[in-house]
Amino acid sequence: MKQLQTALDAGRAVRDKKIGAVELVSECFRSIEENEPTVHAFINFDKDAALERAKSVQADIDSGKLTHPLAGVPFGSKANISTKGYETNCASKILEGYKPVFDATVAEKLNGIGAVCVGKCNMDEFAMGGSTETSRYGVTRNPWDKDRVPGGSSGGSAVSVAAGEAFYALGSDTGGSIRQPCAFCNTTGIKPTYGAVSRYGLIAYASSLDQIGPIARDVADCAAVLDVISGKDPRDMTSAETALNLDKKPSVSGLRIGLPREYFAKGLDGEVAEKVRDAAKLFEKFGAEVSEFDFSEKNMADYTAAAYYVIACAEASSNLSRYDGIKYGYSAFSEKDNTDLLDNYVNSRSEGFGMEVKRRIMLGAFVLSSGFYDAYYKKALRVRDLLREQWAKVFTDYDIVLSPVAPTTAYKIGENLDDPLKMILGDMYTVAVNMAGLPSVALPAGFAKGLPVGMQLIGRHFEENVLISAASEFQKETDYHTQFPIIK
Amino acid sequence: MVEINDELIDYLQNLMRVKLSDAERDKTKDDLKKILGYVSLLSDAPTDDTDKFAWGNEDSFRADLPQVSFERADILHNAPRKSDEYFKAPQTIES
Numbered sequence: 001m002k003q004l005q006t007a008l009d010a011g012r013a014v015r016d017k018k019i020g021a022v023e024l025v026s027e028c029f030r031s032i033e034e035n036e037p038t039v040h041a042f043i044n045f046d047k048d049a050a051l052e053r054a055k056s057v058q059a060d061i062d063s064g065k066l067t068h069p070l071a072g073v074p075f076g077s078k079a080n081i082s083t084k085g086y087e088t089n090c091a092s093k094i095l096e097g098y099k100p101v102f103d104a105t106v107a108e109k110l111n112g113i114g115a116v117c118v119g120k121c122n123m124d125e126f127a128m129g130g131s132t133e134t135s136r137y138g139v140t141r142n143p144w145d146k147d148r149v150p151g152g153s154s155g156g157s158a159v160s161v162a163a164g165e166a167f168y169a170l171g172s173d174t175g176g177s178i179r180q181p182c183a184f185c186n187t188t189g190i191k192p193t194y195g196a197v198s199r200y201g202l203i204a205y206a207s208s209l210d211q212i213g214p215i216a217r218d219v220a221d222c223a224a225v226l227d228v229i230s231g232k233d234p235r236d237m238t239s240a241e242t243a244l245n246l247d248k249k250p251s252v253s254g255l256r257i258g259l260p261r262e263y264f265a266k267g268l269d270g271e272v273a274e275k276v277r278d279a280a281k282l283f284e285k286f287g288a289e290v291s292e293f294d295f296s297e298k299n300m301a302d303y304t305a306a307a308y309y310v311i312a313c314a315e316a317s318s319n320l321s322r323y324d325g326i327k328y329g330y331s332a333f334s335e336k337d338n339t340d341l342l343d344n345y346v347n348s349r350s351e352g353f354g355m356e357v358k359r360r361i362m363l364g365a366f367v368l369s370s371g372f373y374d375a376y377y378k379k380a381l382r383v384r385d386l387l388r389e390q391w392a393k394v395f396t397d398y399d400i401v402l403s404p405v406a407p408t409t410a411y412k413i414g415e416n417l418d419d420p421l422k423m424i425l426g427d428m429y430t431v432a433v434n435m436a437g438l439p440s441v442a443l444p445a446g447f448a449k450g451l452p453v454g455m456q457l458i459g460r461h462f463e464e465n466v467l468i469s470a471a472s473e474f475q476k477e478t479d480y481h482t483q484f485p486i487i488k
Numbered sequence: 489m490v491e492i493n494d495e496l497i498d499y500l501q502n503l504m505r506v507k508l509s510d511a512e513r514d515k516t517k518d519d520l521k522k523i524l525g526y527v528s529l530l531s532d533a534p535t536d537d538t539d540k541f542a543w544g545n546e547d548s549f550r551a552d553l554p555q556v557s558f559e560r561a562d563i564l565h566n567a568p569r570k571s572d573e574y575f576k577a578p579q580t581i582e583s
Binding site: 097098099101102234237297299302303306307309310317321324325326327328329330331333338339340341342343344345346347349350353355358359361362363365366369372375376379380382383385386419420421424 | 490496499503504507508515522524527531532535536540558562563567568575579
């Protein structure tokens with residue numbers, strides 16, 4: 001195991017003139033050159049562009065123009081977040097070569113404080129997956145065990161941080177895609193309240209569920225990044241006016257923390273359960289009141305997972321209609337064959353999309369189609385309302401819900417790829433958070449047989465500060481989050 | 489339970505403007521059977537019949553005011569086929 005510097009420590013070193021932004025980028029690229037052949041966290045990176053950017057940022061730091069604690073610190077950006085002039089392909093062939101003509105709001109904000117992007121992190125194609133195995137640009141491997149998945153869909157983002165290739169990264173979370181790779185790779189991540197971070201420039205998977213969030217080496221780094229990227233954005237009408245008040249840090253003592261009994265039932269690995277329960281005991285030592293509870297409806301986890309899948313696929317089928325081989329991206333048009341319009345659509349999409357994407361959009365079309373809409377899509381929306389009521393009740397009795405992130409530690413590459421049900425059930429603990437729009441912080445809770453175990457702290461809407469306080473206390477008392485693998 | 493047959497796959501392919509290979513079709517049929525078998529448990533969920541579906545009560549539409557968009561060249565920048573002014577698409581009207 002080894003220790004890696006946090007983003008805030010790196011930023012402090014730059015401000016104290018102990019190191020420059022250019023050296024930080026060079027350090028990241030040394031790790032990239034050493035580790036990428038094994039882990040493949042990035043789809044693309046541009047060392048020269050990153051060094052140029054670092055030089056310009058350093059000049060602005062030296063002149064006093066840039067003073068943010070993260071100025072000059074290199075980060076990785078998931079490949080579904082638009083970066084102007086830089087290929088952003090969602091790990092799909094259908095967007096191969098696509099270079100956005102604008103920056104996502106989050107990219108603009110990070111550029112504004114002097115962050116340096118080192119490259120675009122690998123992901124499951126169009127964020128559809130939980131293992132970063134469906135990318136058309138190769139599989140990302142877990143740095144703790146290269147025969148295992150890093151989780152997904154933000155697997156590349158989590159690995160870039162765990163492998164020392166970036167000090168922090170941006171991921172996106174639709175059904176657990178920040179939190180689950182954090183759990184598998186021993187990083188810390190935040191899935192913000194829906195609306196807290198602008199989705200402008202995030203290439204959409206499921207628009208009512210997607211949120212961009214930070215992945216880093218500790219919760220302080222995550223909080224610092226979240227502070228930059230959050231906020232109302234007139235270009236995203238789902239972004240919220242409500243401020244996050246991240247400077248307010250409530251004490252953990254007196255907080256009521258609940259463990260959902262249903263999540264600790266069958267299907268959860270015993271060692272994962274043990275680590276999460278150990279964490280609960282530590283929160284009790286901090287003065288929190290910890291108890292177990294039942295959702296007032298039985299089988300809520302199953303209903304939620306099923307409803308999530310229906311809603312996400314339905315929204316994806318609509319969002320991915322834009323890929324037509326005409327406006328951007330891959331085109332199967334042939335002058336020789338004089339391809340007609342319909343064949344152009346069909347061939348471009350069939351050749352451009354991978355199998356997982358095709359399966360999900362076809363399922364989405366099914367649940368929205370005449371004769372099935374009421375039984376599937378409308379019913380799923382009603383389950384979503386029921387779920388929101390359930391969580392509202394839970395949060396009258398508790399301030400934080402503590403749960404596992406995934407039922408197991410990282411599994412072997414290829415183990416779950418052919419079984420769609422295993423993928424759905426693997427998301428059991430994470431999707432409820434997206435369905436209800438709640439915030440969640442995922443952080444390391446220990447190790448089981450040498451592999452990281454993650455847990456999540458779920459809170460009320462816009463109470464990220466409560467979760468961050470609790471996570472921060474935990475990370476002061478434990479050192480799980482400081483450990484990173486030596487990659488062989 | 490709905491029958492997952494070739495007719496349904498053809499219908500969904502048409503809706504989504506994709507065409508699966510023979511091997512992909514067989515796998516998709518199996519996968520859809522499994523997935524739809526699982527999500528059919530939704531019918532047991534104790535929801536009521538009111539259509540709340542509400543996320544919030546705010547009027548979140550922006551004012552209908554003209555705003556700067558992108559330059560034409562930017563919009564055409566990533567098009568696989570284009571002229572100076574337009575996206576190029578296959579002919580749809582017989583000349």
